[in-house]
Amino acid sequence: MRRISPWSTPVLVASAVLITFVITAGPILAAGANPIEAYVAFVVLPLTSEFTLLEVLVTSTPILLTGAAVAIAFRAGYWNIGAEGQLLLGAIAAAGIGIMVEGLTPFLALPIMVAGGAVAGAAWAIVPALLRVRFGIDEVVTTLLLNPVALLLVNGLLHGPWRDPVTGFPESPRIAASAEFPTLIERSRLHLGFLLAIVVIAAAWYVLARTPTGLRLRAAGLSPHGARFAGINVGATLVGAALVSGAIAGIAGVSEVAGIQNRLTGGLSPGYGYTGIVVATLGTLTMPGVAIAAVFLGDLTVGASSAARSLGIPSQLGAVVQGVLLLTTVALLASRRHRARRDDGAEAGTGGTANIAAEVKA
Amino acid sequence: MTDRAPTLELRGITKRFGGLVANDGIDLDVRGGEVHALLGENGAGKTTVMRIAYGLTHADSGEIWINGSPLTMRSPRDAIEAGIGMVTQHFALVGPMSVAENLALGRSRGLALDLADARRRAAHASERFGIRVDPSATVADLSVGQQQRVEILKALSRDCSVLILDEPTAVLVPAEVDILFATLRALVAEGLAVVFISHKLAEVRAISDRVSVLRRGKLVGTVAGSTDERELARLMVGRPDFGVERPPESRPSAGEPVLAVTRLHAAGAAGRPVLTDVTLGVRAGEIVGIAGVSGNGQTELVEVLAGMRRPTRGSVRVGLEELAGGDPRRMMRSGIGRIPEDRNASLIGDLSVAYNLVLERLDDFRRAGRIDEPAIRAHAEELIARFDIRARPDDPVATLSGGNIQKVLLARVLSRDPRVIVVSQPTRGLDVGATEYVRLQLLERRAAGAAILLVSEDLDELLALADRLVVLYEGRVVGEMARSEADLERLSMLMAGREAAA
Numbered sequence: 001m002r003r004i005s006p007w008s009t010p011v012l013v014a015s016a017v018l019i020t021f022v023i024t025a026g027p028i029l030a031a032g033a034n035p036i037e038a039y040v041a042f043v044v045l046p047l048t049s050e051f052t053l054l055e056v057l058v059t060s061t062p063i064l065l066t067g068a069a070v071a072i073a074f075r076a077g078y079w080n081i082g083a084e085g086q087l088l089l090g091a092i093a094a095a096g097i098g099i100m101v102e103g104l105t106p107f108l109a110l111p112i113m114v115a116g117g118a119v120a121g122a123a124w125a126i127v128p129a130l131l132r133v134r135f136g137i138d139e140v141v142t143t144l145l146l147n148p149v150a151l152l153l154v155n156g157l158l159h160g161p162w163r164d165p166v167t168g169f170p171e172s173p174r175i176a177a178s179a180e181f182p183t184l185i186e187r188s189r190l191h192l193g194f195l196l197a198i199v200v201i202a203a204a205w206y207v208l209a210r211t212p213t214g215l216r217l218r219a220a221g222l223s224p225h226g227a228r229f230a231g232i233n234v235g236a237t238l239v240g241a242a243l244v245s246g247a248i249a250g251i252a253g254v255s256e257v258a259g260i261q262n263r264l265t266g267g268l269s270p271g272y273g274y275t276g277i278v279v280a281t282l283g284t285l286t287m288p289g290v291a292i293a294a295v296f297l298g299d300l301t302v303g304a305s306s307a308a309r310s311l312g313i314p315s316q317l318g319a320v321v322q323g324v325l326l327l328t329t330v331a332l333l334a335s336r337r338h339r340a341r342r343d344d345g346a347e348a349g350t351g352g353t354a355n356i357a358a359e360v361k362a
Numbered sequence: 363m364t365d366r367a368p369t370l371e372l373r374g375i376t377k378r379f380g381g382l383v384a385n386d387g388i389d390l391d392v393r394g395g396e397v398h399a400l401l402g403e404n405g406a407g408k409t410t411v412m413r414i415a416y417g418l419t420h421a422d423s424g425e426i427w428i429n430g431s432p433l434t435m436r437s438p439r440d441a442i443e444a445g446i447g448m449v450t451q452h453f454a455l456v457g458p459m460s461v462a463e464n465l466a467l468g469r470s471r472g473l474a475l476d477l478a479d480a481r482r483r484a485a486h487a488s489e490r491f492g493i494r495v496d497p498s499a500t501v502a503d504l505s506v507g508q509q510q511r512v513e514i515l516k517a518l519s520r521d522c523s524v525l526i527l528d529e530p531t532a533v534l535v536p537a538e539v540d541i542l543f544a545t546l547r548a549l550v551a552e553g554l555a556v557v558f559i560s561h562k563l564a565e566v567r568a569i570s571d572r573v574s575v576l577r578r579g580k581l582v583g584t585v586a587g588s589t590d591e592r593e594l595a596r597l598m599v600g601r602p603d604f605g606v607e608r609p610p611e612s613r614p615s616a617g618e619p620v621l622a623v624t625r626l627h628a629a630g631a632a633g634r635p636v637l638t639d640v641t642l643g644v645r646a647g648e649i650v651g652i653a654g655v656s657g658n659g660q661t662e663l664v665e666v667l668a669g670m671r672r673p674t675r676g677s678v679r680v681g682l683e684e685l686a687g688g689d690p691r692r693m694m695r696s697g698i699g700r701i702p703e704d705r706n707a708s709l710i711g712d713l714s715v716a717y718n719l720v721l722e723r724l725d726d727f728r729r730a731g732r733i734d735e736p737a738i739r740a741h742a743e744e745l746i747a748r749f750d751i752r753a754r755p756d757d758p759v760a761t762l763s764g765g766n767i768q769k770v771l772l773a774r775v776l777s778r779d780p781r782v783i784v785v786s787q788p789t790r791g792l793d794v795g796a797t798e799y800v801r802l803q804l805l806e807r808r809a810a811g812a813a814i815l816l817v818s819e820d821l822d823e824l825l826a827l828a829d830r831l832v833v834l835y836e837g838r839v840v841g842e843m844a845r846s847e848a849d850l851e852r853l854s855m856l857m858a859g860r861e862a863a864a
Contacts, residue, residue, distance in 0.1 A: 210732045212724040219710050219721060226710040229670060229700075230721040231691035 009284050012336065016282075016329040023328070024321050031313040041307035042321065046299050052306070054188040060298030061259070062087070062269070064197035065252035066276025067283060067290040068204050069245045074285050075208065076241035077221035078132070082125060082143030083249040084273025085150030089124040090117035090250025092154060094257040095162070095264035098175025106178045113179055114196070114254050121250020122243040124150060129242035133235040139242075147273065155266055162264065172264035181259040193255030198291075200248055205287035217241055249273060278326045284333070297322060367430030368393045369555040370446065370524045375411055375424035382791065384410040385421070386579045392524060397546060397556040399566040399587065401598055402576035403655070403819055405790065408559045409451075411576070412526050415557075416448040417441040429523075447517025448526040451533075453509050457502035461495050461512050465519055487519040492548050507538030514545070518554075525549070526557040531565055532657060543569050561598070561655050563591045563858040595854030599821050619643030620813035621667075621698075621782045626676030626686070628662050628837075636662040637673070637837045644782070644813040649804065651828030651845075652817040655857050659837035660786065660817045661703065667784045667815070668700040669693035680782055694722055699780030703787040703817070705771050711760030715753050716742035719774050749773040750799070765796030772803060783807060786817040801827060821853060835859045 025035040046052040066083045073080035093116040101109040128142035158170040165173065181192035208214035219227040220237040228234050256268055279297060283289030304318020368391035377385040385407045392398040400408045413419040415426060417438040426433045428444045435441060441448070455464050465487065466480035484497035493511050501509060510530060517525055531539050546556055546569060560566050566573055570587035575597040582597050621644040630636040637659045644650045654660055665671035667678065669690035678686045680696045693700065702708050709718045716738050720727050727734045727741070742755035751769045753762050759770060768788065775783065785804065789797040804827060808814055818824050824831060831848050833841040833856040841856040 212728050212733055215717060215721075215724060215733060219713060219717075222712045223707070223710045225707045227721075229668065229690055229702075229708045230710075231689070231694055232721070233689075233691075 009289075012332050013282065013284070013289075013329060016325060016332050019328045019332075020321060020325040023324050024317070027320055028313065028317060031317060033307075033311045033313045038307060038311060038313065038317070041311060042300055042303035042318065044303075045306065046302040051188070052302055054185060054190045055302050056295065056298045057194055058189045058191070058260075058298075059301050060294045061191075061194045061197050062252045062256055062272040063275045063279050063297060064194075064291065064294040065200060065255065066249055066272050067279030067294045068197075068201050068287065069248035069252070070276040070280035071283060071285045071287065071290050072204055072208070072217075072248070073241050073245035074280055075221045076217045076238055077224060078129070078238045078241050078245070079140045080125065080128075080143050080242060080245045081140055081277065082128065082146050082273070083245070083252075083276045084269065084271065085143070085147040086121035086124045086246040086249035087253040087256075087269055087273050088147075088150040088154050089120040090253025091257045091264055091268050092157065092253075093117045093120035093250065094179075094254040095172045095175060098179035098258060099173055101179050102176040104176075104178055106182070109176065109179045110181070110192070110258070113258060114251060117250040117254030118247035119250070121246040121248070121253065123246070124250075125242045125246025126239075129239045132242075133238055154264065154268070158264065158266055164263075170266060174263050175258065179258060180262055181255070189260070191255075191259035193259040196251065196255060200251065201287050201291055204248075208287065249276070252276075275322075278322065281326060281333075282329050368427070369429060370415065370557075371427040372411065372415060373425040373427065375414055375421045375426075377407075377410055377414060377419065377421050383579045385414070385424075388424070388576070388581050390574055390581065390584075392555045392557050394523065394553045394555045395550055396571040397550055397558050397569050397587075399558045399560060399570035399573045400576060401560060401563070401566050401573050401594060403561055403598060405578075405819075406576040406598075407579040408561075408576050409528055412448065412528060412557060412559060415441070416446055416526060418448075418450075442520055442522070445521060445523040446526065447520060447522030447524065448528065449510065449513040449517060449530060450528050453513050455501045455509055455512060458500065460498050460500055461504075461515075462497040464501055464512060465497075465516055483519070484515075487515055491515065491518050491545075493518075493545055505538075506533045507541065510534070510538075510542070511545070518549070522554075524555045524557065526559070528559045529561075530558070531560065531562065539565070563594050563598075564860070566594065567591060591858060591860065592851055592854065595858060596850070599850070599854060617645055619645050620680060621784075621815060622677070622679045623663075623667075624677040624679070626663075626666065626673050626678065628659075628666055628671060628673045630662065635837055637666070640676070640834075640837070640839055642815075642832050642839060642842070644815050646781075646811045646813050647808055648830065649808050649814040649816050649828045651824035651831045652815065652834055653821065653824050653831050653853055653857060654819075654834035656819050658834045658857075660834055662837070663834070664700075664702050664784055664786045664817055667693065667698060668702055670702075694778075697781035699775035699778060699783045699812075701768075701771055701775055701783070701785040701788060703790065705764075705768050706760075708771060709759045709767065712758055714756050715746070715751070715759055715762070715770055716755035718759050718770055719745055719777075722774060723778070745773040745777055749776075749803075765792045765799075768792060768796065768800060772800065776803065776807065781812060783812050783814045784817075785814065787819065788816070789818075789820070789823060821850065825850075833857055 021039055028035045028038045046056050066087060069083050070080060094113050097113045097116045101112060124146060128139045128146065131137040131142055132139040158172060162172040164171045184190045184192065184195060208218065216227070216232045217237055219230070219232055220234045224234050252272060257264060261268055275297065279290055279293045282293035300318050300321060305315045307313060308315035371391040373389055375385050375388045388411050390411070400412065402408045410419060414421045417435045417440055426435050433440065433444050456467065462477070462481040462484040465484045481497045488495055488497065493515050495508055495511050495515065501512060504512070510533070514525065530542060534542060550556055558569060567587060572584055573587055573589060573594065574584040575582040575594065577598065577600055623640060623642050626637055626640040627635065628637040640663065642650065652660055652663070662671060666673050669688050669692060672687050676686060677684060680698060683696050685693060685696055710721065719742050720738050727738050739755050745751070746753065746755065749769045749772060751773065752766050759767060762770065788800050788804065792800065804814060804816070816824065816828060825845065825848060828845055830842065830844055831853070832839055833853065835857065836859065
């Protein structure tokens with residue numbers, strides 16, 4: 001009988017946070033600050049005022065979406081590392097459509113723009129997915145390599161046809177007013193994109209947890225062979241997951257263009273696609289986990305930038321904390337899996353032995 | 363035999379995996395100048411005991427002695443230093459590198475790698491041991507037989523005095539087997555001790571001085587290499603115990619076969635034929651048993667019938683419907699229930715029992731677009747009760763014992779009332795109670811009119827359950843007989859690739 005690890009996932013993630021704080025105390029001390037004070041500034045203070053709390057949500061918006069995008073793909077066993085590029089394609093589409101819909105009512109303009117961004121993101125995701133399913137080409141490499149290509153495309157547009165005719169800066173012209181996401185709360189930057197992210201996460205949760213499609217997707221991710229044996233079309237499932245993942249990442253791009261920048265800019269995404277991988281991992285690939293992890297990282301980002309001012313420490317310490325947190329979480333997850341396997345009495349790489357052992361333990 | 367201490371001696375090696383005893387107090391010795399074969403069916407414990415001798419697995423108890431002194435074995439490094447070399451079934455070679463580089467790997471010290479020197483050493487070793495390989499050839503370009511030679515050369519150039527070969531002929535074509543045997547004879551003549559793991563009788567007789575036979579983890583006996591094949595086969599498969607659950611005497615099975623396989627061909631890795639011209643039929647209410655030593659095409663035959671492998675030629679019919687090349691869904695829909703040998707890989711361990719029970723037919727458990735959880739639960743509870751599965755609906759399948767996992771698979775298949783059941787190694791690794799249960803279920807289905815194709819390496823099981831037996835050898839049907847005509851000797855000879863000596 002395989003024992004269920006006492007390391008339930010919430011305990012594991014909480015331990016990862018504690019370990020991270022212990023490890024990052026060193027760099028914080030080196031920067032001349034009190035670690036406890038710094039953690040309070042990083043994590044607690046942003047949640048104490050309305051303004052910073054709303055900023056936390058604004059910062060979480062893109063990574064809620066990219067986190068959900070990555071988590072869906074990973075659950076299907078499709079390792080999409082290309083959310084960054086898919087996000088940029090969504091942003092390009094949003095900027096292009098946003099300019100063209102001048103004069104259209106927001107009730108039409110916004111859905112068209114969101115749909116366009118989703119299609120663009122999915123289109124950027126389809127080639128690696130087909131290469132994987134048809135020819136077995138590793139999607140980790142292909143999706144990753146398409147990210148800089150997408151960035152080049154953005155910069156090519158901004159230094160070429162889309163350069164702002166008024167200012168001459170490498171930025172696209174401003175999108176139509178009717179294409180801008182409305183803010184949700186007066187005098188804040190919290191925009192429609194946040195609501196969209198919540199809807200996407202809720203929908204993704206529903207599909208994964210409650211529908212036959214979601215069960216097939218999970219089955220394909222947990223055991224491609226077992227899923228195929230049960231009559232599930234694993235190839236089609238992977239392509240489907242890749243497309244949905246790309247579409248959600250594309251919506252993240254739309255959200256940044258229509259909600260924050262109101263135009264396409266070169267610095268639109270400071271790596272939101274990659275942070276999505278962190279969010280998905282910290283959230284252990286579940287939608288509620290992704291939501292918590294995204295808000296937590298948003299909290300940390302806002303906290304780190306204000307701590308930089310109040311405590312005079314480098315704002316990069318926020319990134320250090322995030323990086324250490326990712327590594328400790330992955331390490332704990334890996335060791336839990338390793339221990340579970342050791343409990344099986346199996347040895348790495350000896351499938352036969354593992355099967356016998358698993359069969360026999362009653 | 364000489365008076366010298368054996369080069370390698372195993373004393374009382376015992377190894378358990380969970381409750382399964384893979385090796386039960388095995389004593390074995392091999393001396394310089396002999397080939398000592400380790401013979402046994404799949405799962406008899408041959409590979410495990412030799413992995414222990416090479417430090418890849420640790421024994422629960424027992425001792426390993428080298429040249430008369432005990433050896434503490436922590437890892438293969440200790441084995442290599444003590445002069446033990448092993449060529450496993452999966453080669454540990456770096457494909458894109460040359461033969462010389464592969465030989466230098468793990469031996470080079472310091473930072474610099476003198477390639478010219480490595481090539482010289484490789485050429486020298488190749489000449490000294492009479493194993494012909496081109497030191498500058500890229501390993502990936504070599505045939506499997508040549509790669510095996512590189513592996514042997516690698517072990518020899520580390521000055522080993524015992525060489526363990528795990529099923530070395532499994533990957534070779536006959537001409538390469540001849541070369542391997544010639545090489546081994548020459549090496550043994552120079553004083554090397556060789557352990558040769560195999561389940562092929564003819565080969566064992568051709569090369570060995572002594573043969574140790576393992577059955578179900580126990581050493582049955584050590585006999586001279588000249589022992590005749592019948593005796594070896596008898597030792598290897600044991601005496602079948604007739605009459606445990608023998609079905610009522612075969613009625614004259616009448617009518618057209620429900621499952622008809624005609625002139626089926628299939629290819630394995632690198633286009634090697636794994637099934638050649640296989641024709642067989644199973645009628646309603648009949649169990650046809652497939653006998654054969656493992657690796658003779660049974661796995662591939664089941665894969666084709668399960669929709670997991672495309673045949674290269676031939677026909678598979680259920681009734682009038684042609685199914686060759688169909689996917690798993692197609693096979694299920696035509697009424698084939700599939701219980702393959704690898705039951706763990708056929709279920710999804712991390713999903714619950716309830717989900718696994720409905721995974722083949724999720725569309726029947728959909729309501730308003732969502733999963734009908736109450737119906738799935740009720741279905742699971744019913745099957746758990748009916749098939750006596752010791753689990754709750756929400757338990758992940760991976761937490762179940764082997765017997766219960768098999769019952770889950772059995773319940774998933776049988777609850778759909780399949781016309782045809784394809785079942786492979788249904789009781790492997792199960793305890794007595796679960797074994798009996800599974801066999802009774804199959805007999806019950808036979809009585810209810812299902813056509814059952816039963817693949818098993820357990821001759822007792824085949825003789826207890828089957829109405830007719832078909833023997834596969836190297837992917838071909840080499841014999842077919844009613845159970846009443848089947849006797850162990852004839853089966854053993856057919857399984858070993860010898861014509862029955864009447």
